[in-house]
Amino acid sequence: MTTCLHTLFSAWGDPSPETRAAKTDAVIGHNFYYSDPNAPDPIQGRDAYLDYIAQFAARMPGATAEVVALSSHHGHLRATVDFSKDGQRMMRGQYFGDLADGKLQRVIGFTGMGEPN
Template sequence: MSDSISTFFDAWQIEDANDRLDQITRAVTVGILYDDPRTPNTVTGIDALSHYVGMFSANAPGWSAKVVSKDTIGNVTRANIAFSGLDPDGVEKTQIGQYFVEKEGDLISRMVGFVGTGEQ
């Protein structure tokens, strides 16, 4: 069985809004809080998060988001995510993002993402 972090990022390539919402609902708490470099304000709640993730699917068709590594200390998991797909020129590209994840039980309650892994 997949963990909630993998389940959440698997939803990033789901184009159907209802299917994406169902997938995200299985991964996060009702009061989920989400931030990344593209969110000017914290995204709050499952519906808002599903809408935000849907913008990725719409703006990057065919791209995927996959967990490539993760480790946990206390109640915080650090996960490196590979966002991969074809650029406008048809060249395969991969961008890495790093997320810090807090959970309540098995579900994600807070997630904060950064571009890259902090290395120069």
């Protein structure tokens, strides 16, 4: 159940569009919803999501996204994800996901860890 977020984010650093699509297809459900703090609007559906991560791969060749901490309860997931390039962490974010029938239905991300001001 929790490996789906590892698979989803491993697609971000995959240089092959075919492999990115295969990894994504393995873990998302129909009507997939993705909200990223760096996207102007929420992303709806498989094709729009694949376009979004292809843009990441094009802008940041060789960059990766890796789940470094994960917890779950009652079909909900919380992950800490590090975005890195050339061995240097560029950003850390926190992502929340909802599962249905073992597939991700919704993933919502936030930059940082919600540190108090």
